Amino acid sequence: MAVAVEVGEAVRKKGDRLQATGDRPEVCDTPSFSGLSPVACRLSPSIASRLSPFLLLFASLTHAATHSLIISGLGGESGYEKRFAEQADRLAGAARQLTGTDADTTVLSGAGADRESVRRALRELAAKATADDAVIVTLIGHGSFDGVQYGLNLPGPDLTASELATLFDAIPARHQLIVNATSASGAALDAWKRDGRIVIAATKSGGERTATRFAEHWAAALTTLDADVNKDDIITVTEAYDYATRKVAESFKSEALLATEHSRMVGAEPARFQVSRMGTAARVTTDPAVNALYAERVRIERELDGVRERKPSLQADAYYDELDGVLVKLALLQRQIDAVQPEEVP
């Protein structure tokens, strides 16, 4: 049986893989588990959009590191302090599983999340992350908006949206996700918008100043499989954002309260940006036999994408028959994969 290699190990071999991706052709017709990268292969957007998350999983695993910085700001009172700290812990756990190493996950909270510490952490992140890396910055806590400027509430002096923008812009990573789950966060959204960066705000504007619920549900999205729409054990930004947004709305509705927050997201291709991996998706292997199975799976997934694309032009019976054929192939292949790479029993 092939031995599954833990994610951390794979990441530690990052240098080798980066070397390998450099040798890849521009268009990867035959994706392989060990080498495909959407960046290195420069897939056309149409193809990329059809790639299954599994394909993207292996892509991201192999070419770059993901760095996560979680900042839990000033709570102001014990209840908030406790809640923010718990959320930061949950997000850190998800980030460690995603990045595969403690080293790429930084958490600043409580007194340790003052202005200077945050600035330092962001500068370190800018120094550490390469252009091919992915960076996730998550802000939890209270924010404020004075009509002109958003401020992240920290022990001592706050950091403004423009100060944070400068710090974010210094990060060279071409794939960035900034999740600002604080109140009034909508005020900073446009200021932080940039190519290659997805920005999420818990509120639609600076006018929504009530303590938010978004972080709680974002954390749930990253730490349970509830947000996993396509059941691939991978949570993408799209899945997590949709889940958290929906849960926030439901929570207000169930209490018959007017919603005091309406999240927003800007940035391209959130469905391709992974924020959490669980179960089998959190594992990788270097076994060539297993890699071959995964490569076959990617091929079948493309076939499935083709069937889905033809759906509007097919009669219902014909569509389901085609779908059936491809899905059976996929299920049989999965059975083979599971035989050589059984799921871990918790």
Add this chain to the structure above:
Amino acid sequence: MKRIMAAKRRKDRKVGKEKKFFLWPCDLCAFLRPFVFFLALASTTVAQAIDYDPRRPDELRACDDSYYRGRDAEARECYVRLLNGPYNSVTRAEAAWRIGDLQRANRFFREAVRSNQRLIHARVRWARLYLSTHQYADAQKLLGEALELSPNDVYGRLALAQVYADRFDGEAQRLIEALLQEDDGLFEAHLLAARMALEAGRLDDADRSLDRAAKAADSKLPLLELYSARATLDLARGRDSAAMLKDPWVMRALNYNAHYGAVFESLARFEVMRRRYAEATPLLRKAIEVQPTLWSAHADLGANLLRFGEIDAARVHLQKAYEGDPYSPTTVNTLRLLDRVNEIEVTSTRFALPSTATAPAAEVELRLRLNTREAAALQPYVMEIARDSIVAFSRRYGYRPTRPLTVELYPNHDDFAVRVAALPGIGLLGVTFGDLVVMDSPSGRATGDFHWGTTLWHEMAHVFTLSMTDNRIPRWLSEGISVFEEWRTGPTPGVVITPDVIVAMREQRLLPIADLDAGFIRPQYPNQVQVSYAQAGLVCLFIEQRWGFEQLPALVRQFERETTAREAIENTLKVPAETFDREFQAFLQQRYAGVLNRFDEWRRAAQAASKAIEAERWEDAIGAARTAIEIHPEDVADDSAYLLLALASDKSGRRNEAIDALLRYRRLGGWEPAALRQLAGWLVQANRTAEATEVLAAVNYADPLDAVQHRQLGEQWLAAGRPEESLREFQVLLALDSHDPATAHFGMARALRAQGDLVASRRHLLDSLETAPHYKPAQALLLQMIEERKE
């Protein structure tokens, strides 16, 4: 246990603010509603077609005479002359008002008051102008100013009394009595007293007031409103609505003014007030026929047609009403609601009612009108409760609905309020208009605020009692039957009595049976409406236990003709009303002896349990909660001791006792969703899955919009070998949870497979895998199906 505490916190929040909603699912339902609508329409009455104030400028009188006699062109010409003539501002304001130029009238009144700050009559009339445009707060302010300048001003006080009367404020009666004590010759005061007596069903009092009004009448003023009130009294005393055209008082009114549509409008309002909507429609049509510019009648007719689902016809009349009276918020609100009629999805089903000893088999049509956003999720449960209630009430009351029944649910409470009363912000949960039930959707309120299934059950009971008696049933009996049926046959059976009812019993504030209606119409103390609901329910319970259930339908049938509560009780139960009252009191004293005798001890124990919970002193909480339960075992309302006992028992490691406490709570009528979900979870952990499933399924009738719950129930029903129920839960999950269609489709695939529908099962399985191609359980089933196909 968090769930139970969350439930407790929600209850804490609700107490005081919305307690009435929690106590009774329909605290101001069927019967109060017509009065509320009456309030909305009464503004036209307050607009006062006839000005009885002797201070009215003399130069207006000639024009008024033409106006009162319906010679509109002549009157208009006369008023225009005054408007453009050398008259003071009050005269010109009145003239502008009569020709419909309300803005100009407003300016002239303002001018008059500005020029003389001490003018009282002008302020009173200006207030009446505001009332005619439905601006009650401004009118009341102006009347306040007038009465500050002259506290004894008779016509200012009369106008204020009308405002109070329209709001069913007991102050109206006091004010009118005081005015008539000072001067028995006040025609308008007698008219108002008669109106209030008519509303309260005190027909003899109304008659006397009208006699006194006739004596007090000013020979220079028309008696149109007196004729109109007399005609209404005739109607109240049993004259056939269809024969009112020939009523002598109607004829007198029309002889005086052939275009006096208000006489028919008043009759129609009385029919609406006693919920005889079908009879109101031809009267309103007649009102419009004789007076096409009677905008309030157009509005009434539009509202009444809506009760019968005649949306297009209703819109025509509401639009006309709006064109003539653009100030009416009720008309505007209703028109806006109609603009969104396409948000409603209509489904219809027919089902058979089996024959009984007294009735042959029949078919009933049930229509649901649900918001498109939630129709798929709610439809199965709403249909089930409505259908079950029809079957149950048909059997119990021996009555078969003869027309289609309609149930409407509104996810936005203000839409519901506009639908029933044309005004937002009214504290209602459900309303029944004959064959139509309108209520809040479960999504219209916070989770746990009301049990929608019980509310619907309650309203459906009204459908029967109202239909059986052609709406003649008094409100106490219809509400009593509805509450009683909640307790006996509803989704949360159990006699639930809240502490304020116990307090009312202790303080002997319950009303004699003959006067019980007053507790609903003009309550004399806070919460009397809720207490009256409970009393009415207990009256029915008492009748059932003392004389047998069959006497309840017999009592209802007494009201197939006009009769009084006293006569109905005496005819059915063969005891005088006073004897009934005495025996009822004895019944209560016996049934609630524990809590009546030890009320303070019960309250102390309940409070001690609550405090001990907060301090996490679990043993103390258990002891105190047990004492509270022993004294008042039926208390499953706010902060029920059962919830506290369950929490403390679980925290003390006595899970089985916690389960027993919540099972007992539920058996007695407790339905708090969080507590029942907790109970279901504990039962699953205790391997009592069948009970868990049954408990969780019951939560759907309190909180049907929780996706997790439907997923759990779908799985549990499937495991229990109940694929039909399982399929329903997964279908609802699909409708509710757009985020995870794969799980719902997979569940449906398995449920359909269990039912033997392999074709549909395959479709849903493929739908599931289309969304989630790596969904391993679905993949496994797909491969199993392939294997089976090969075999």
